[in-house]
Amino acid sequence: MTAITRVRGDITEQHVDVIVNAANSSLLGGGGVDGAIHRKGGPAILAECRALRASRLGRGLPTGRAVATTAGRLPARWVVHTVGPVHSPDEDRSGLLASCYRESLRVAAGLGAATVAFPAISTGVFRWPLADAARVAVSAVREATAGRDFAEVRFVLFDDRAYDAFGAEL
Structure with a gap:
């Protein structure tokens, strides 16, 4: 049985097999978690993201999907990038948010990962209410x-x- 835990901290400092990145669809870095992962992980992550964009992800990574790259200088083996949905009060996008977690775990399992660290996807600039996101x-x-x-x-x-x-949900 999988242990599902929570910690207060910095995702870029997690010693796990996979760190999940709340990426933007371009995969080329951004703000928040995405920017922190690219800054601390170094140029190897961006180089692999560019290669993905030049090959099978020419239009970018669709919302709710996931893809893996190296972790560069991070204390993890891989980064799994996923694009969360922007919260909408008028449209239920919770299926897309759930897909980010499911798809990231599917990709992590394919890599043989045993430990995975997630941020709170879509709760920053995408404005998903914390309690519902959790x-x-x-x-x-x-x-x-x-x-x-x-x-x-x-x-x-x-x-x-x-x-x-997240503690209230766990």
Whole structure:
């Protein structure tokens, strides 16, 4: 059975097999978690992202999908990039948010990863309300890890509000 845990901290400092990046569709870096991962991981991550864009992801990575690259200088083996949806009060996009977690775990399993660290996808500039994002994330991870051989899936949460929201779901 997979241990699903949470820590308050910096995702770029996690010693795990896979760090999940809340990427933008261009895969070429950005702000928030994405920018931090690219800065700390170094140019090898960007080089692999550019290669993906030049080959099979010419239009970018679609929302809810995931793809892996090296982790560069991060203390992980791989980075799995996923594009979260922008929250909308008028349209239910929770299926796309859940897909980010499921697809990231599918890619991680394909790599043979045993430990995976996730940020709170879509809760920054994409404005997903924390409590709802935590509900969707925890539910999707529980569903996706059933019958899989992960030792741990960890939510790495930047502040107390996120830590508390995920704690309420766990």
